[in-house]
Amino acid sequence: MAQPRCLDASLNWQYLGAITGLALAAFAQNQPAFARDYRTDPPPPIAEAENLAELPPVAPPKGHRIVDDHSGRKEEGKASIYAHVFDGRTMADGERYDPRAGVAASKSLPLGTIAKVTNLETGKSTKVKIADRGPFVDGRVVDLTPHAAHAIGLTNAEGLAPVIVSPVVVPQPNGTLKLGAGAAPAPSKEASR
Secondary structure (H helix, E strand, O other): OOOOOOHHHHOOHHHHHHHHHHHHHHHOOOOOHHHOOOOOOOOHHHHHHHHHHHOOOEOOOOOOOOOOOOOOOOEEEEEEEOOHHHOOOEOOOOOEOOOOOOEEEOOOOOOOOEEEEEEOOOOOEEEEEEEEOOOOOOOEEEEEOHHHHHHOOOOOOOOEEEEEEEEEEEEOOOOOEEEOHHHOOOOOOOOOO
16 A cells, blocks of 8 residues: 655655755855854845745635746635546646645646645645645635645545745746745744734
8 A cells, every 4th residue: 555645755856856955055144054143144045935935815816817926925715635536647747646745726826836735724735736726616725635635634525725825935937946926934932022
């Protein structure tokens, strides 16, 4: 019996290397990392991610329009679950659809984007790689594999859940990667007091 693959195992290593490279480049700017107070002066990529995280979420595009949004902004809408008829079919990125993988479909996030999907009813989150296009129903922002849906507490019986999709790493048209709203550090408990 095949074991379900977790997102970490299915991620392309170039994305993990790029994330590490972005972090190292940010920390190497202007002055040594140990001499800078990152609580008050975060590196530019992290500061931009924090600014994106503070912006209100946008709605998904309507109908069958595909719009590659490279901004890194959050989206809010309904999440649905892939139907079993898609098992084994080729996705938009050329890979075969596996219901046990941590992948998703989006009409607006570029293929290869790593995004955090948070169920607003349960508070549970999971990270997915955008590998396909859809869902082509107004108000729906993402189609999740059964594995990813289960991770956020969404079952086939419910079918839909309100979610926020926060891009963590977004491929840019020029081949670089950009940190999105999902890459912003979580606010500390002390800061919220």
